[in-house]
Amino acid sequence: MGNQLNWRALAGALAAITVTTIFGPATAGSADYAFELVETEVKQGDSATVAVRLFDKRTGGPVADAIIFATRLDMAPDGMEAMTTSVEAMPSDQPGLYRFKTNLMMPGGWQFSVAAKVQGEPDTIESKLVFKAVP
Numbered sequence: 001m002g003n004q005l006n007w008r009a010l011a012g013a014l015a016a017i018t019v020t021t022i023f024g025p026a027t028a029g030s031a032d033y034a035f036e037l038v039e040t041e042v043k044q045g046d047s048a049t050v051a052v053r054l055f056d057k058r059t060g061g062p063v064a065d066a067i068i069f070a071t072r073l074d075m076a077p078d079g080m081e082a083m084t085t086s087v088e089a090m091p092s093d094q095p096g097l098y099r100f101k102t103n104l105m106m107p108g109g110w111q112f113s114v115a116a117k118v119q120g121e122p123d124t125i126e127s128k129l130v131f132k133a134v135p
C-alpha cells in the first residue's frame with residue numbers, strides 16, 4: 001500500500017516537471033543567463049580548482065550572489081559517467097565568479113553540471129560545462 005502511494009506521488013511529481021518544462025522557456029528568463037568556464041584546461045590533482053563565471057547574456061555583466069545548489073562532476077565526456085568526484089564551493093573574490101575545489105584524479109574530459117538560482121529569477125539556471133584535466 002505504501003508503495004502504491006509513493007508511485008502516485010511520483011506520477012504527480014513527474015506531471016509537475018512536464019508542466020514546468022512546457023511552460024518554462026515561454027515565461028522566463030533562465031535562458032538570459034549562462035555559465036562559462038574560466039579555463040577549459042585545468043591542472044589535474046587532488047586540490048584542483050574549477051572556476052566558472054555566471055553572466056547575464058542581455059548585458060554581458062556578471063551575476064553575483066547566485067545560489068549554487070547542485071553540482072556534479074564526472075567523466076562523461078570520456079565515457080566514464082560513473083566516475084564522479086567531490087565538488088566543494090569556495091569563497092569568491094570577484095562578483096559573478098564561482099570557484100570550486102575538486103579532486104581531478106584522472107586526466108581527460110570532465111563534465112561539470114551546475115545549477116543555480118539568481119535573485120528575481122524564478123527559473124533555475126542549469127549548465128553542463130566540459131573541460132579537460134591535464135597532467
Ligand SMILES: [Cu+2]
Pocket residue numbers: 075078080083106108
Ligand atoms: Cu576516468
